[in-house]
Amino acid sequence: MVADQLAARPLSVANWIGGREVPAASGETFEKTSPHDGGPVAEVARSGAGDIDAAVRAARGAAAAWADTTPVARGEALLKVALALEASASRMAAIVALETGKSVKEATGETKGAVQLGKFFAGEGMRLSGRTFPSGMAGKYTMTVRSPLGVAALIIAANTPIANIAWKVFPALICGNACVVKAAEETPATALEFARIAAEAGLPAGVLNVVQGIGAEAGQALVDHGDVDVISFTGSTAVGRKIAASAGPRMVRISLELGGKNPLVVCDDADLDKAVEWTVLSAFSNAGQRCAAASHIIVAEQVYDAFRDKLLARTASLKVGNTDADDFGPVINVRQLGFILAQIDAAKARGARVAAGGIRLAGERHAKGSYLAPTVIEDVPAGDPLNGCELFGPVAVLSKASDFRDALRQANDRDYGLTAAIHTRSVDRATEFAHKVRAGTVNVNLGTYGSEPHFPFGGFGASGNGSREPGLEALDVYSELKTLSYFVEPGRL
């Protein structure tokens, strides 16, 4: 299937507005290239403010009728979309693999996650419930009900593209909103394919629109559009700040799912082999392009050398490439690769030591792609900028902790607060860490890994604005709560 897609490339990828493919009004396109071999993958519509306006108008035009359907009917419609995605999973996974360079196996797992998320929110159509309250006033009966907001602008990152789309589209739709998805530049065909599948499954035209384009152009135009009611964004903290600045004065609701620099603590009583396995998965899977990636491994000094040796041995055994036999693939583009390498070089110049990797892979399988060797860095000076900088690549920084307090201090010494993990056999340490670490997701004897459709996800500090998606908490992002009271005069009948 991947071979078919490669044969067909470059694909022509348009917007999806009002139930059909639409090129950018200017006719302009941009080129999307392959992270695996650098070759052309797609010519993509380069949308401007006019295209964004057309998409928002299409959504606005469809929003009222969609909001008037019952949540149960919306759930049935979304179940059809989820099942259609499941039926198309191999094609979708091939597109995801083509655009991201990850293996088909990994892309298939991600697609299954998106289907599961769709099924979860489809079921929510029968549970979109509020609460009832007793009143201090006799004869007054009070409850909460959820109302749609209207038009949802959904902006996503490319790292797990089909999961990221599902994460936002399904909860936004079940709450009765119409959507405009801004596809990531690097994964345009995934978004268009999702829109096509949804339309074929019967989703009414205009309820789901997809716009392609450059972030600073199409993305910013969507954020600045005056007729959007909620903006949900998954991406970098820098762009999240711009969105907050634009949306704040307009009082537009925003949900910001931003970056992370996630600590994984290994205590002196940890099972070191298991800690190494979880570290490798957490730091390197998806080429480290996970907001939840464990990029700072804090190890008790008593076991530091033993852990380090095991980690380096395991790191040396990792296979990098785009096949199902590989552990992880390329980073998303050469620009991102260059950014990571520059950060590593700068840290080296400040005294850090590269214990593994730190180089672009140059062999026959890798030379044309944006492949970085799995990288382990040690001896990063205290207070070094690398400790607070998200690299979004297969790079783990190791540091020593003198004791549990020091490990906790180091874990909290950052602006981000998305996920954290601790490896210990001590319930006391696990409990104290779980309660004191500043992270929205805390795992004990696991990786910084393992979000599921029904789990709320989000972070402290620079990792977000306090919202949580998906899980039932996502309903709070995409609906407005009304408190509704009735008065029936006591004793009147």
Ligand code: NAD
């Ligand atoms: P990015 O912020 O550069 O881009 C994300 C999206 O925003 C893209 O679709 C892009 O086109 C768009 N965009 C860029 N500039 C914009 C602007 N001015 N206005 C509106 N939209 C704009 O991020 P990226 O490099 O593509 O993704 C990696 C980042 O995403 C990392 O920081 C990672 O941690 C984060 N991320 C967070 C989560 C989470 O759930 N917290 C999940 C995945 C990725």
